[in-house]
Amino acid sequence: MDRSCSRAPRRRAVSGIVALGLAMTALTALPAAACSGRVFLDHDGDGRHDRGEPGLAGVAVSDGHTLVRTGADGRYRLPRGTALHFVVKPAGYVLGRRADGLPAHWARARGACADFALREDPRPAGELRVLLFADSQTRDAQEVEWFRRGIVERARITVSETVIRAGDGAGSTLPSRITVSDTVIPPALGVTLGDITNDDPALYPQLIEAVTSLGLPWLHAPGNHDVDLAAPADAGSLASFHAAFGPDTYAWEEAEASFIVFDDVIWQPYPGRKYIGGLREDQFAFLAAYLRDLPDDRPLVLAAHMPFFDDEPGIQTFRPADRERLFALLQRFEHVLLLTAHGHVQRHFFHEAGTGWHGARPLHEYNAGAACGSYWSGPLDADGIPLSTMADGTPKGWGELRLRGDGAYGLRWFIAEAASDPDTALALHAPQVLRRGSWPGQAVVANVFMGRADTRVEYRIDDGEWMPMVRVDQPDPRLLAENLRDDAAEELRAYDRLPEAAPSTHLWRGRLPTDLAAGEHRIEVRVRDPWRGEDIATTRYRLVDRDR
Structure with a gap:
């Protein structure tokens, strides 16, 4: 025993601010203690581990850098006990919801790692329908209301009615396609591709309430307008995002595909360009650890904000070295789809050797249009919501992804104009x-x-x-x-x-x-x-x- 620890501390009068500073210095100087938790099957759905509720083995849990798997008893152990950590929801299971309606897939360790409660998923495997929102980018409560009425409520009506017809694939160079029956398949997941708000994190609770009203587990990636503008460096620039949405880089598994949602904005607050697309070392560590255990034929969907291609000739949108390093990790997989946003236009890009992709066939990136269109601009439609047509002529709206476990997928855009059929192509x-x-x-x-x-x-x-x-x-x-x-x-x-x-x-x-x-x-x-x-x-x- 270190007897010095048993000595009574010397009493000194210090201000609260100084005391807080000393405490924070002490915390950062000491290595964070490891913590452990469990992943279990929550039979009664109360979110608490009760007697008779078994642990689930082999489930991935991560702090965003290190990835571990649960043992036979469902227990896991992470080396950094103060870190925000999350469970990779495994296929065939569903998570409960947090108080705000978002999935309960993350926690912040406060002396102990979290227990994660899972239930069996009643949805039959085969085909997955995913709603895609991008760049809601609200500046104030009025724009949040436009987003709620103009996008969320119109999506609520549309998803219960729309059927994707079968495509024949004639003349297409797409790597895969999907043939869908006339059965209406309800969506099972939602993803927002960044720029959730427009530099105002105080609006996050209202935006969360809007998307969770659809009753789906909803995943969020941060965008360049979701950073804390006062942050002096990229490290710490997503504190507000973390507080509202949890991890900025994580994975989520469905029977049909693995989804990897991640921050790809490097914040650089100095004169000139404030940000560029790229990835951090901890993200590469997580991605390498997660991808290592996946089979080559497992479909992957990567969701981020910044596009991986250069937006304008001669101007780098994404750091080339980071893109090539990421693509090298993805190269062995047979079915990969990239989802991005940011441009407030709609594009498809097929990566080949010129952008660092050396897979067997071109890598498809769907660069989705914006929910806010052209930043909630233009004349009002019949419902009092700005038309907000994007600069390329695409109406504001939302996207939809359908995919199967064999890698086949289909994409579609729904327009949000009061006087138009939302399924207008x-x-x-x-x-x-x-x-x-x-x-x-x-x-x-x-x-x-x-x-x-x-x-x-x-x-x-x-x-x-x-x-x-x-x-x-x-x-x-x-x-x-x-x-x-x-x-x-x-x-x-x-x-x-x-x-x-x-x-x-x-x-x-x-x-x-x-x-x-x-x-x-x-x-x-x-x-x-x-x-x-x-x-x-x-x-x-x-x-x-x-x-x-």
Whole structure:
């Protein structure tokens, strides 16, 4: 025994602030003691371990750096007892909810590690439906209310009705596709891809209340607008996020896939660019430890905020060395899907050797559009919510992922405009009238919200032959028209005007013939999507004879 520990402490008068500082110095100087806890099967669902409730063996528990597995009795031991820690929810089980409605998959050790209560999952394995929100990015209580009514409530109605049709995959270079029956499958999980709020963590409780009202376990990744702006360095920049949502990097398992949700924002608060995409050493340690035990054919879904590709030529969005290191960890897996956000536009990117991916086939990254659209801007719709069309012409809304255990998956975008069908796949723009016999330089333009470079888009006039449309990199003329209306208005049409239209990656163009009979002509545009099958949209234009 160290007898010095038994001596009475010398009494000194110190201020409360100094005493607190001394206490914190003492705590940080001492190594954190290890702690232990248990993962058990909670038969009665009360969240407490009772006699007769067995421990669950082989379940992963982590502090975000070290990963351990429970023993035969469900016990685990972590080396750092003061750390925030979490259980990797195993497939076939469900977790209880915290007081705020979020999953009870994490805790902060206060002298002991937590016990994690699991129950058997009644959902049959086979196909998983996941709701995807990105960039809700609310600045105040008004925008939280718009998010609740304009996104959450519309999603609540839509998810109970929508059926994804079977795609034929014709002409697609996608690594996999999904064929879905006509059965409505309820969603079983929700994920928010960062920028939950817009630099105001005080809004987190209201945003949590909104998403948890859907009754799903909801996972959150932090974004660049979820950092604490006063933080002097990346370390400690997510204190508010941790307090509300728990770990910033963690895993979650369903029967169909493993989900890895992580922070990929490196906060660098000095003059110039405040952040860049990247990963920390502790995150690489966790990822390596978790992935090591997974079989090669286990589907992986990685959810983060910052895109892994460069947003603009010559400007790094994500640190190349970190991207290559991450991709090296993923390379052996046969089925990997990346989900990101941040850009307030909608894109699909396929990584190959040029971005550090050396897998057997291109790595698909779905860069999702924003729930807030263009930052809650533009005129109000019929429900009093800003239209907030994004700069690429995509309406604000939310995404949906469906996937199976064989790696097949399907993605879709739902639009949140009061006057539109939320399942609308494309929007058309065409002139209303043209002079018959004029040079056929005017066109119908189709914005296919989930379009990719290999998407087949065709059009026909009246009952004529189907003709291919040409993909173009240009602004959506529908948004350009709104820009001109804003320019011409002598007063603001809304609190904030819509963004300046930017070139879209999912726009197609087809020339309109002018050598047809005078009168009205129907334009049909069809899209063949490997995930949702065929969609058709129609509009009209008139040909008139005109004398000089």
